[in-house]
Amino acid sequence: MSNYRFIVRKAAVLGAGVMGAQIAAHLVNANIETLLFELSTEESGDPSALATKAIEKLKKLEPAPLSVASKAACIQPANYDQHLGLLTDCDLVIEAIAERMDWKTDLYTKVAPHLGPHTIFASNTSGLSINQLAQAFPEELRHHFCGIHFFNPPRYMHLVEMIPCKESDAGILDNLEAFLVTYLGKGVIRAKDTPNFIANRVGVFSMLAIMHHAKEFGLGFDLVDKLTGPLIGRPKSATFRTADIVGLDILAYVINTMHKALSDDPWHRYYVIPNWLQTLIDQGALGQKSGKGVYRKVNKEIQVLDLATNTYHLSESTLDSEVESLLKQKNPVEKFAALRLSEHPQAQFLWAIHRDLFHYCAFHLSSIADNARDLDLAIRWGFGWNQGPFEIWQTAGWNQITAWINEDIAAGKSMSNIPLPTWVQEVGQNAAPEVHTAQGSYAPANHAMQPRSTLPVYRRQAFPDHLAGEERVYGETIFETDAIRMWHTGDEIAIVSFKSKMHTIDIEVLNGLQRAIEEAERHWRALVIWQTEPPFSAGANLQKATEKPKSEEPPSAFDQFVKKVKKTAQSTILQAARSLDLADALMAGKLAEVETLITRFQQLSQHLRYCMIPTVAAVDGLALGGGCEFVMHCDRTVATLESYIGLVEAGVGLLPAGGGCKELALRAARNAIDDDPFPQLKHYFQTVAMAQLGKSAEEAKKLGYLLPADPIIMNRFELLYTAKTQALALTQSGYRPPLMPRGIPVVGSTGIATLKGTLVNMLEGHFISEHDYLIASKIAYVMCGGDLTPGSLVDEEWFLKLERKAFIELLATEKTQARIAHTLKTGKPLRN
Template sequence: MNRFNVRQVAVLGAGVMGAQIAAHLVNVKVPVVLFDLPNPKDGPKSAIALKAIDNLKKLKPAPLGVADDATRIRAANYEDDLALLGQCDLVIEAIAERMDWKLDLYTKIAPHVAAHAIVASNTSGLSISKLAEALPASIQPRFCGIHFFNPPRYMQLVELIPTPTTEAGVLDQLETFVTTTLGKGVVRAKDTPNFIANRVGIAGMLATIHEAQKFGLSVDVVDDLTGKKLGRASSGTFRTADVVGLDTMAHVIRTLQDNLGPDQANDPFFPSYATPAVLTTLIGAGALGQKAKAGFYKKVGKDILRFDAASGDYVPGGKKADAIVDRILKKPAAERLKLLRESTNPQAQFLWAILRDSFHYVAVHLGTIADSAREVDFAMRWGFGMKQGPFELWQEAGWQQVAGWVKEDIEAGKALCSAPLPDWVFDGRTGVHTPEGSWSAATQRYLPRSSLPVYARQRFPENVAGGGAVDPLKSGTELFKNDEIRLWTPDGEVLIASITSKMHLIGTGVIEGLAKAVELAEGADGKGYQGVVIWSPDDVFSAGANLESLLPVFMKSGAKGIAPIVKELQDTMLRLRYANVPVVAAVRGLALGGGCEIALACDRRVAHMESYVGLVEVGVGLLPAGGGLTYIARRAAERAPAGASDLLPFLKEGFEAAAMAKVGTSALESRKLGYLQDGDIVVAHRDELLHVAIGQVKAMVDAGYRPPPKSQIPVAGRNAIATIKASLVGMRDGGFITKHDFHIASLIADVVCGGELDAGTVVTEEYLMALERKHFCALLEHPKSQERAMGLLQNGKPVRN
């Protein structure tokens, strides 16, 4: 795959979006120059950009994987530093949404842009073609729109918008970079107001506000109805507006108003784009949402108040959906929509109304805003956190039945506008997504997915319902399966171990399966495989041990009954570590407790950028007993100079991570905590993880892989334990940790320092694992630990005791 070689990127504009785009670029190790206006006051000329860079370290959610990476962004200004543009392969303009300001800036930068560089405008809805007109003819073929969603690090969607003069190859290059380097889901949009996601999303929010007023529903009830229960982002509608910013929402609405006009032929939904009175009221009062600490919601002390439009004041919130509606929303799609439509409950009627409005809207506009229905559904999934796009839901619920219901409502005057559904809706089809492609209303045919080489790296790419996606857990050749794990091979060369238990919790089935994976890969069946990849196709690698499954054993035999199971787990971890074939952990999402320990036992880790890795057993009153503490001791010995007598400085970071249950909130932070090593790979796109992991196995084999020699580990010994416990006493007596925290941390110190031995004594991994097992089983019998474990199992929340 030929790549667009992006050695450095210029981001123009150090506002909220520009600075955070720059942050995500350095997350993936792309050097960035961040430009803004020259400082009109005393101080550094690039003070505006410098301040924005410094602010990145304070924002939540964190735009940087590691705060220290802020130093990798170079601050610049438009007066002194325009020559730096010549060193950049990609220029992303991200200044305020003012057409005149953007055009003026383009005139300023044009002489300095490199002859090969791609120039892209990050705009949420301005005409890309009009922006292109301000650029010289030599740059226009290399210019397009690029629309990141906020916050850029976390939001999957990036819309790319070509102009009539954009070269197709340029867009292909940019899509490849945004996909594999930045890890985003790319949707190509047409140059229409607000493109796809904001066009459909804001129209949907306006329809929701309209229908909520019609049915007399408060904002908290609406958010409960339109959040997770409806398969959408947990923030619902009004809280999402607060997070986005009510002024930002109003701006996007104005883009629709200013560019679509009152001509019904232009957009029959135009009357529904009127700015809601409640939005005008709140903006007029300066209640702009979360950033102003007041919007549709306002926090007062510990109470969350909601805005009541009738009284014009904030009142207590927290109301929920009616139980009957809850039950309806748990039904299959066809039954769910039928019950909502036929119910006399106002909340159910409201939900049918907003779903009908969304089906009506996307059908009428499909031909003008997107190449196919697939782009609409992906845009709404990735940009607005929906589990299903509107076309997917419609198709699942029964295309022709739902189309008939929508048609009846339009004719009865219940819909937002009187425009009929397009003729293609009623041509006998069963939906818009098929294995051959998704429906294009503009070309009246089904369009297949992009065939760009970058997508060949995605063995199981995210797909739309009805698109004929292959189920990864039913693909390939199955070699072994139990209730908790599936062993299979996609190519006959590399064995894949996919944990399938809930939250991929580790029970005896997982232990059995991992041992079987090594056995098969090493050739126990006379065949053998190049290596093993531990991978599952969702956002959980493993959330740790299945404590609930151990309860019957514990109730019958106590800790003595658990000890053999822990020993079997430890033996399996050593089996992974010393296998005669390479074993690679493909980490995506949660890798906590035992999940972290599985990853640590492997030869190499390939981790998705948004992976959350840590030893968290302290939260349930236990300590790591699957080799995690042994790993900390071994790593300390490996990092210390040969013959070093004091190992404590090299243990400190690992001990604190385990004793405080620290979790790396990105793969980059996990590396800083020691859970990922320098040779491990961080992958930006989650769907490329398996491809890269398999490649790592094959590369290791090609390099003549041999398992590591059995570890002989010098330990820090009793003096180091005493030093650690002395510091823990101060924390306990100062009220920073509880007595039970102190007890568990002391036991962790005992393991990582090797117990009551002299400093420098050499031990085996089995010796340290025996200490882990001993203390783990002792904690199982401790009432305080039992209280923590039961609290988590019963309430899903850690207990501090």
């Protein structure tokens, strides 16, 4: 195997259920030809109809499992009766059928004769024994067998647990891990062959502990979810909403697996399905997939189950204000001390669920994971927590938390009376009592700090997902302001990162970026724009250009309300309004200052395009409005698949004015078919007028925000590496900036008339409002180059002037101002 280069040219997924079909979808997201197998049927005369239906369903699921819906055509439906011979050509086969040992082993026996000599076969089981499953294969095939447990939904969840069997070849495991990391974008944790592995074992115990203590303290489902969500660093779905999303039957299955397989576990008596949960399952109330579970949706109302009356009602529970205040403390040591000392049931509940989680993880660490890092990352990546259990414990004060756990064990308050393992005390005796350090994370097998993996694939991650206690230094500073930092990692590529909230773009960012470009031109070979954390940029922020002097009266109630709403709003259209941050500007009436800032923005966009060194945008997460325009003006963009890119200004009554309209008009002219740019321009016009957002980097490329040559990568932790590689390739090819176009043919008055004709029909059909018509007409006017004779030649500055003028004209209208204010207030667009 040492001389065999592992490449996945073709893959197969066995089982077209929810997980199997979505794993197949993510494989084609990575441009891997994929077969999807399911049982044969005589339905419609197509033996592969079940697989075909599953593929079609992928196009309708939300969140979308496919990066673009058209990729569904790249999944080939297959059945076990006709197509097993196709497995011979597959480099990777993933089994994802129902969690039945007998069904899985029967299938393995059936497919084994058809596997190629280098095929890796992996089971997506969520908790069955990998060693027991391996026995269904001949001994020589067991070297190619392991478990790879994806989390749902596979496209979005970062975690994959990889579980070897005793005979798994070490080289094969290394190859598979490298494939999963780079090509599927996953965080791989090697787990031991124990029931439910790491994430589900710890995550489900945490849910059971919450259920137990909720009953003990008399807390309802909705109150528990308010307590166990973002306030303690966990997802908004918290506990019971998460159970509904996963499926109550799936949760019950995992609990039952733990009950059967872990009879000697000190917490075994808690591995039981609560009566209320079994009742819901018996009634067919399985959660989100059946329409109701712990929660149900009636029209637009979310109702919660009341166990006392066995009926659903609107949530009436409230958090105690003092407890909520405790949870918002930034110092974790003080926070946990306050929770521990508080006599309020909500605070006692929160201390109890953390105490028992810490106790459980400490006791089981040596049996389920190689080190504390693997356990913490598994929970973060698989359950979406901000920190893993050991991280929380460490930041809250290792020795103090340990002492309190010991006190509660002695007093009979904990869920188990088993003592903490001795390693916990040993860690506490260190000069710095930490399980995560710069040298590595605690590994109980040798009582030492175990460094991160040295596999070559991880050399691509200069800054991997870091844990509390690990040092994180982002290179050496070149210069730094309040708005940006320019730095390097010891090579010839300069990096610039924004420091503003949501990496919005204000005058300080513009000035800092201008200085960075000039510095890079003098002393560096290329410039990469990369943020140390997503998003790339939520767009332009006009706040500072239009702030009232500090000597004026305090902010009005409206100002304060806008600020509050802006902090909590989540919708894309609200992000557009927040990124523009126009509320103060409108009230101050400083449109001239806004126009000055827009001019500055356009100049900076042009400098990105025409400076003497290559510029590369490294995009992860949102790149909206002005952030998108920066992306469009760099020589190259490297984007993660989960990048959400778009010119969304029309959603709040405006148009792109940082060079976005100009750039799309220029691209339409360059890509003209038979010297006619209008067909391409029409596509771009619709994109801008409808404020279309690319909900993946693939969609962004389809919409025209990214160029065909822009690479899309799967793993966000490889983004900087790939961006620097692209920058270096440009420099080594003798980079020169593009020549500034002097004669850009415009579509002119004919194009404007054609687009307006479509808009008139939409207006008369009541599909758009009069203000929608005005906004779209302005966009058409700018992108078509104004009221000129078709084919007239203009330069880029012509388009930029049109952008500025149209932006200010729209900003001055009462209806655009009303749209911005309404969006900021409600988080929803206003059609006026």
